[in-house]
Amino acid sequence: MDPRGNTRWRTPAIVLAALLAVSLVVAGLVWKREHDRATAQERAALAHGLALHAAELRDAAPGTARDLGLAAVKIHPDGQTRAGLIDTLVGERSxxxxxxxxxxxxxxxxxxxxxxxxxxxxxxxxxxxxxxxxxxxxxxxxxxxxxxxxxxxxxxxxxxxxxxxxxxxxxxxxxxxxxxxxxxxxxxxxxxxxxxxxxxxxxxxxxxxxxxxxxxxxxxxxxxxxxxxxxxxxxxxxxxxxxxxxxxxxxxxxxxxxxxxxxxxxxxxxxxxxxxxxxxxxxxxxxxxxxxxxxxxxxxxxxxxxxxxxxxxxxxxxxxxxxxxxxxxxxxxxxxxxxxxxxxxxxxxxxxxxxxxxxxxxxxxxxxxxxxxxxxxxxxxxxxxxxxxxxxxxxxxxxxxxxxLRGLAEVVADPEGAACRGHTSAAISKADWARYTGSTDWSDYGEEDWGALAVCLISPGST
CATH class of the missing domain: 2.130.10.10 (YVTN repeat-like/Quinoprotein amine dehydrogenase)
Incomplete structure (x- = not known):
């Protein structure tokens, strides 16, 4: 057998294998990017829904409003959720x-x-x-x-x-x-x-x-x-x-x-x-x-x-x-x-x-x-x-x-910290979680077997 023939066939095979590996990596990166985007959109939608419920509850149930607003910021900290939590915390000072x-x-x-x-x-x-x-x-x-x-x-x-x-x-x-x-x-x-x-x-x-x-x-x-x-x-x-x-x-x-x-x-x-x-x-x-x-x-x-x-x-x-x-x-x-x-x-x-x-x-x-x-x-x-x-x-x-409004600057600068100070035990029960989020599984934000979601321990979302 001519060794040069083996070399002639081996090179294309290596190239094809490399191209296949690159394609798999690219496909994986594309999938991850789309998955991350979908996850971010889901988190944002969930956070904005919680912030809306918090705004509706400020007068009737200020404690629940604070917990829901804090959860919204923890899950997806953007301008909308931060502003909602700040408004709730300021309302507690009235x-x-x-x-x-x-x-x-x-x-x-x-x-x-x-x-x-x-x-x-x-x-x-x-x-x-x-x-x-x-x-x-x-x-x-x-x-x-x-x-x-x-x-x-x-x-x-x-x-x-x-x-x-x-x-x-x-x-x-x-x-x-x-x-x-x-x-x-x-x-x-x-x-x-x-x-x-x-x-x-x-x-x-x-x-x-x-x-x-x-x-x-x-x-x-x-x-x-x-x-x-x-x-x-x-x-x-x-x-x-x-x-x-x-x-x-x-x-x-x-x-x-x-x-x-x-x-x-x-x-x-x-x-x-x-x-x-x-x-x-x-x-x-x-x-x-x-x-x-x-x-x-x-x-x-x-x-x-x-x-x-x-x-x-x-x-x-x-x-x-x-x-x-x-x-x-x-x-x-x-x-x-x-x-x-x-x-x-x-x-x-x-x-x-x-x-x-x-x-x-x-x-x-x-x-x-x-x-x-x-x-x-x-x-x-x-x-x-x-x-x-x-x-x-x-x-x-x-x-x-x-x-x-004394201390308002600290609240605006760090609404999460302000909400958790003095309320480290803040939690959302499973019943309230289901009431305000529907069928959303909280295992992405806390331990699945927890009896309540510890709001201050929620895994932070990305901006």
């Missing part, structure tokens, strides 16, 4: 301050003193016990500000909580001394001039940090600047007239800058360096629909304006040349109110529906959604933020709710 309807709310800078107003009265609250989890019995309102004959439509509280303004539909603004919040003292009354009933109802009020400068806006479109150095004898310094009534306004802590939104949606920036002669320094040109609400940081350098579906962030380092730093979509059907924390790094936007949206503005060019403050069955009319975003209030026909 309390019902009062079930009574309230159309207006205000907070002191440290978040300790609150005002809630409805009809012709304004309640004063000391939130000290509400912000201490060790105290079970929470304090009731400590005082009521009376003296209005018509519904109160605007309230403001100085940063230190010692001065309050309350304005009503009769055009009357009352100035209060809350040095002892349990024993408020009415210091002075200002009545807007008007030609007909309700023609100059008070729609918005604002106070400087020290409570010495006030802005009062009326339905007729006038905005007056007041010197409250002597709170028993307020002195009107100036008035500006606008083409239509005022929807909202903001005042810097030093009282030197203001932003005003009128009913036509125009937004103007005012220089109050000389409060006796206010100067309009700029118009904020909005490319989208007109604005209906605004909020200003304490230093007057950051302004937020918004309307249904959209908000914009502006920098006022140069009040004559405002710079738009960001615009972002807001998942609200309408905008009823917004509030900025004193440091301007957190904002709360609210409107119709059952939630307000909390935003991180620490990077002015990239606002980021932090959480939804849920718990309402009706619209939110008024919101307030204090203590650099650590305390939030939301008021409406359904009452007033308080959120303790």
């Amino acid at each position: 309390s019902e301050l009062t079930p009574d309807a309230s159309s207006e709310v205000a907070l002191s800078g440290d978040g300790r003193i609150a005002l809630t107003g409805d009809d012709d009265e304004v309640s004063v609250w000391d939130l000290t016990t509400w912000l201490d989890p060790k105290i079970i019995e929470k304090s009731d309102r400590i005082a009521v500000l009376k003296g209005h004959k018509e519904d109160v439509g605007a309230v403001a509280l100085s940063f230190d909580g010692r001065t309050a303004l309350t304005g009503d539909d009769d055009g009357t603004t009352i100035m209060w001394d809350l040095t002892d919040p349990a024993k408020p003292v009415r210091m002075a009354v200002v009545v807007n001039e008007r030609d007909t009933e309700y023609a100059n109802s008070v729609l918005a009020v604002a106070l400087s940090r020290d409570g010495r400068t006030a802005l009062i806006a009326g339905l007729g479109g006038d905005v007056t600047v007041w010197d409250l150095t002597d709170r028993s004898r307020p002195a009107r310094l100036s008035m500006t007239a606008h083409a239509s009534s005022i929807d909202d306004l903001g005042l810097s802590a030093d009282g030197r800058s203001a932003v005003i939104v009128d009913n036509d949606g125009a937004v103007t920036v005012w220089d109050l360096s000389d409060p006796s002669h206010p100067v309009k320094s700029a118009d904020l040109t909005l490319p989208a629909k007109s604005a209906v609400a605004t909020a200003m940081s304490a230093d007057g350098r950051v302004v937020l304006v918004g309307n249904a579906h959209r908000a914009e962030l502006w920098n006022l380092d140069d009040r004559s040349r405002p710079v738009r730093t960001a615009a972002f979509d807001v998942p609200l059907a309408d905008m009823y109110d917004m509030a900025s924390a004193p440091d301007g790094k957190t904002a709360l936007l609210a409107g119709p529906g059952d939630s307000g949206i909390l935003w991180d503005l620490s990077d002015p060019s990239r606002p980021a959604r932090l959480a939804a403050l849920k718990g309402y069955t009706r619209e939110i009319d008024s919101v307030a933020l204090g203590a650099d975003g650590g305390v939030a209030l939301a008021a409406g026909p359904g009452g007033v709710s308080l959120w303790d």
